[in-house]
Amino acid sequence: xxxxxxxxxxxxxxxxxxxxxxxxxxxxxxxxxxxxxxxxxxxxxxxxxxxxxxxxxxxxxxxxxxxxxxxxxxxxxxxx
Numbered sequence: 747x748x749x750x751x752x753x754x755x756x757x758x759x760x761x762x763x764x765x766x767x768x769x770x771x772x773x774x775x776x777x778x779x780x781x782x783x784x785x786x787x788x789x790x791x792x793x794x795x796x797x798x799x800x801x802x803x804x805x806x807x808x809x810x811x812x813x814x815x816x817x818x819x820x821x822x823x824x825x826x
Contacts, residue, residue: 755763767777813820 763777764774767774770777772780808820810816810820
């Protein structure tokens with residue numbers, strides 16, 4: 747099932763897309779759907795990577811209670 751939607755394109759985007767659609771002899775909507783289909787796997791891959799990282803945030807504990815105040819000391823000082 748297809749869903750109808752409305753988007754706003756810049757003049758440059760519209761011009762380039764309509765020229766490419768004409769050159770390829772396909773409707774503008776089809777060209778846009780093809781471009782989206784090519785882009786979706788990249789979005790999914792990036793989202794999956796971000797989800798994986800968010801699962802490990804905050805798992806480590808230093809035992810220090812003043813990290814937000816003295817983070818430079820803990821990161822860059824030789825003495826701990």
